[in-house]
Amino acid sequence: MTITTRFAPSPTGYLHIGGARTALYSWLHAKASGGRFVLRIEDTDRERSTDEAVQAILDAMEWLDLEHDGEIYYQTKRFDRYAEVIDWLLAEGKAYRCYSTAEEVEAMREAARAKGEKPKYDGTWRPMPGKTLPEPPEGVDPVIRFATPLDGETVIHDMVKGDITISNTELDDLVIARADGTPTYNFCVVVDDMDMAISHIIRGDDHVNNTPRQINILKALIGDFAELPVYAHVPMILGADGKRLSKRHGAVGVMRYREEGYLPGALLNYLVRLGWAHGDQEIFTREQMLEHFDIEHVQGGASTFDPDKLLWVNQEHLKMxxxxxxxxxxxxxxxxxxxxxxxxxxxxxxxxxxxxxxxxxxxxxxxxxxxxQPVTEYEPKAVKKHVKAATPDLLAQVRDGLAKLDEWTGEAASAVVKQVSADNEVGMGKVAQPIRIAVTGGPVSPSIDDTLVLLGRDETLARLDAAVAAFASEPG
Known part of the structure; x- marks a missing residue:
């Protein structure tokens, strides 16, 4: 069997950290086995879905280099397919038309609560042997409900949480198409997963309650003995305060992390470790993640997002x-x-x-x-601290020594600075810091030799000339 996973975000906002981790886990599980990774945009919520959000998701996936296989699927382009499957379910008696209003359904649920029972639709319009259905009311467009099995159990074989068993008596007859004919989320997902031959469904554990409903619909479509997908419900990510991750914790769009200077590989490295480990190893390349990642070793408990740890991981990736x-x-x-x-x-x-x-x-x-950028001014505090009466002459000597160099290298430039320091019997700081201020405008830059190499010969000499003139007229 070819392992096929999918990442199926709803384009109602940016791709956040939790979604990116789910995408990564799905991508790793598929690619480590030579399988397929499908990208599906679940955009049936037309009131909240936007083209901008779709593009934000695609941009983030491209930046993270989580490449999908084949076309990108959009649910809004599959409505004909959903209608076809609904018609089949109706014809097979596995779905039915329900004319109960929203108010009537709520009254049914309230009545069940009053009896201490689980609140759900009571099956008024569900066809049953020997049952006479009410006459359909005029002017009412029905919803389509799935006929959930009335007995038995649904078992979720979960690679993270273990087996989860739910009694079918706990489940409603789910609405699979609204009165206007539009299909609902839980139904579309099942048809998509079936059509796309998804073998492993990796997603957040906020979907656990949806899974038994989706399994029952899938069984109705493919039969009880066909192979079902394997599920892995990944625990949520929490902030340091133990609460669900929000914007104040760092749950911003993935592309914000690019704007803040994080490397995509570093972000993926940090995310893979939010719930999974390989010994004590902290830093992973993409190749190492593919080699070692195992979805069955993802922990069952929630993980905590630590911005400081992410910054450290990024710095390590920059170094290597x-x-x-x-x-x-x-x-x-x-x-x-x-x-x-x-x-x-x-x-x-x-x-x-x-x-x-x-x-x-x-x-x-x-x-x-x-x-x-040219130096147009010098930081006043730095000038006051480091520029003295002797500084212009020291800088002029450095300038002359640098101008005579045959090769413009860090070693050669450093030797000139050291020589001027020795000739004038002053500490290196008395020469190096004024040079740094002269060529950058401030007291902070890479080492002097690296700074001068980056600037190049002509620019360095020109900036030293300008500084000698400026500091001579207003010495520190």
Whole structure:
């Protein structure tokens, strides 16, 4: 059997952290076995579904590189198929038309509650042997209800929670088509999973209550002895306060994490560990996740989202990344900061120098702006602290030494700075910090040799010339 999983988000908002983890688990389970991963957009809620939300989901899946197999399925394009299946269920006596109004159904439920029974529809319009149905009222469009088995049990074979058994007497005759003919969620999902040959359904445990209803509908379609999908209901993610993850905990759209400078591989690494472990290993490449992940080892309890841990994971991924692999994200962030048309070689050079000292790609981009933007002013506090009467002369000596270099390398530039420091019998800080302020405008940058290499010979000399003039007229 080919393992086929699916990720089926509703486009009523962004793709959040919980959804991304579900998508990842589904993708890993399929791809680790050479199976198929299906992407399905469950957009039947037309009041809340938007094209913008669909695009946000697609953008997030592309950024995370959770590539789906085959076409993307949209439920709104499958209404003819759903109607066909409903007609078949009606013809087979496995579904029926119900003319009870919403008010009447609620009254049935209230009556059941009053008797201490489970509140549900009482089957007024369900055909039964020897039963005479009421006359259909005029002017009332019926809903279509599925005829749920009246006895027996439904067993969910769950890879995370173990077997879950539900008595069918606990279940309603579910509405599978509304009075206007539109199919309902629980019905569409079953037809989709059947048509797409989904073998394993991995989703949040908020769907556990839906599963027995969906299993009964699927059995009605494929028979009691056909093979059912295997289920895995993944526990929810909580905030540090133990409450369900919300925006204040970090439950923002996946693309917000890109905006904040996280790497897609780092985010996936963090998400895979929210409920699953492989020994004590914390950092995983995509290849390692595919090698080691096992859905049956996902824990049954809820996981806690820790933003600090995510930041640490991201920093570790930055450190181990090849510079050329950071070029795409660095380019994206620099463009958002107004810096464009930088070639790949230059970006890789920047990434090589900055990746070990930054926690995010956004930080890397921001701390690289000095390379592309001219220094128009110097940070006053830095000037006051580090620029002294002797500074212009020291900078002029550095400038002259750098101008004579045959090769523009970090080692050669560092040697010039050390020589000026030694010749003038002053500490390195008396020379290095003024250089940093001169060429970046402030007291923070990579090491002096890296800073000068990034700037290049001509730009470094020009900025030192400007600083010598500025500091000579207003020495610190």
């Amino acid at each position: 990344a090849a510079p050329e692999d950071l070029v795409g994200e660095l380019r994206w962030h620099l463009a958002r900061l107004g810096i464009e048309d930088v070639d790949d070689t230059r970006l890789a050079e920047i990434a090589a120098i900055q990746k070990g000292r930054c926690k995010t790609v956004l930080e890397m981009a921001e701390q690289t702006l000095f390379v592309f």
